[in-house]
C-alpha cells in the first residue's frame with residue numbers, strides 16, 4: 001500500500017486553477033426519467049472529491065457521463081480540457097465500476113498483464129508494463145495474492161484487482177464508483193490512504209462516489225447529490241460551518257430540509 005503523507009490543504013470554497021472536470025447544465029435522461037437535472041459543478045485537479053448521495057440519486061450516471069459511456073447527455077461536460085467521451089481522454093482516465101470486471105480464470109498478475117498489454121502493446125514496452133503491474137499490485141496490497149486466480153478471491157479482493165487495473169498507465173483522473181462498499185474498516189482506511197496518496201504524491205484527480213457519509217470527511221471537496229439535483233458543492237468544513245453541523249451527514253440532512261422548504 002502506498003505511504004500517504006498528510007492530506008493536502010483543503011481547497012477554499014471556490015476551486016482555483018484549471019479544474020479537471022467542468023459541468024454546466026449537465027442533464028441526463030435514462031428511459032423516461034430525467035436522472036440528472038441541469039448540474040453545474042467542477043472537480044478541482046489533483047484533489048480528492050467525493051460524490052455523495054443516497055442510493056439512486058444519480059452518482060453512477062454522473063460518473064458514466066464523465067467517462068463517456070452514458071447516452072443522452074446534454075449541457076456542457078469538459079474533462080481534462082476535452083468534451084467528455086473524446087477519444088483523446090481514453091488513456092487519461094481510470095474508471096472502476098461497481099461490478100468488478102476481471103477475468104476469473106486468470107491470476108491477479110495475469111489480469112493486470114493482460115490489461116497492461118491492451119494499454120501499451122508491443123515488446124519494447126514489456127519492461128514498463130512489468131513495472132506498472134508490480135506497482136499496481138502493491139498499491140492495492142494484493143502482493144500475497146498475485147498468483148491466485150481472480151475467481152478464487154473474495155468480492156472485496158476482486159474489487160481491488162479492478163482498482164489495480166484502473167491504476168495501470170497512471171491515469172490523470174480516477175473515477176471510482178463506490179470502491180469501498182462492503183469492505184472491512186481496516187481495508188477501507190488503507191484504500192483511503194491510497195486515494196489520498198494518488199492525489200498528493202502522483203498529482204492525480206480522484207473522484208469517488210459513496211453513500212457512506214463518514215467517508216465524506218476524508219475528501220478535500222464534496223458534491224452532494226439528491227434526486228438528480230446538486231444540493232451543495234464545497235469542502236466538508238465549509239458545509240459543516242454553513243449548516244452549523246458537527247458532521248457532513250448532519251449537514252446533508254440540513255441541506256435536504258432547507259431545499260424542501262424552498
Ligand SMILES: Nc1ncnc2c1ncn2[C@@H]1O[C@H](COP(=O)(O)OP(=O)(O)OP(=O)(O)O)[C@@H](O)[C@H]1O
Pocket residue numbers: 030031032033035053054055056057058059060061062211
Ligand atoms: N437503464 C435505466 N433506465 C431507466 N432508469 C435508470 C436506468 N438505470 C438507472 N436508472 C435510474 O436512474 C437513477 C440513478 O441511478 P444511478 O445508478 O445513477 O444511481 P446511484 O446514485 O449511483 O445509486 P447507487 O448508489 O444505488 O448505485 C435511479 O433512480 C435509477 O432507477
